[in-house]
Amino acid sequence: MANSMKSNNAAIAVMQQMLQERCIAEPTFAIKMANPSKSMEGAVNHLCRTIQKSGLCVVDDKTVENILMDYFDEANIEDGGTPINCNIVVSKPELTEEDKAELKEQAMEQFKQEQLRELRRQSQPKAQPKPTATAPKAGAEIDSIPNLFDEL
Template identity: 70%
Template sequence: MAQTMKSSTSAIEVMQRMLQERCIAEPMFAIKMANPNKSMEGAVNYLCAQVQKSGLCVVDDAMVMNLLVHYFDENEIEDCGNVNCNIVVGKPELSDEDKAEMKAQAMEQYREEQLRELRRQNQPKPQAKATAPKAGSEINVQQGNLFGEDF
């Protein structure tokens, strides 16, 4: 893959899986993908170029799939060179497994925070040190009479 696509590796992997599923469902499409004049890098560059031309910032998986299939279907599509863009894959819905894992992580984080707070509360409080009066300051001491008489 081109260096401009390294940050989008996970997106490219998702697109490859989408195309593999299409090949399984439609074996004739696999023949089109085997065209030596076509490549995954070319497909991704075509996709990015088409999205940039459209002015859109976000596209759904159906549009991605349509553009990728169009690239492999049409022999007349020329290589558009490397297109500098970043592709981000959104995951709109979490699986039950992902939800359970996130809940477990949140519970563990909460438990750790509570333990830290309990430890902090149980630490002995620092004792205030007795300080000697500063030189030159007045000392106000009331002395009692040893014989109990008030003056």
């Protein structure tokens, strides 16, 4: 489970935070979590197996919390053996109007900087190709014939 958990560290951190908040709100739950036969890996396995059995692909945070709590509450639920290979994704909370305004301002500033860079790049003089003198090839005739009467 350790290998598959690495790709889900953000989700597992959120789950641990959920459980810690539950322990604070309900101290008896902390005792259940301290059970040596239970582990976070087992809880994640139980979560993945339960969701897989349900046939769902997406569940909300309350469902996740309930499944995790069920794992720690019920003494007869075990780790389940071989871990399930799955990806767990945490959705971001809704942004406040203030956050949206700040992100919009940052995007506008970034856009302005990109436009300035592009204008500067376009206004720079383009490098002129260096003229190369071409000497006549060996054995080629010279186009002009010298004349004694021409001025030098």
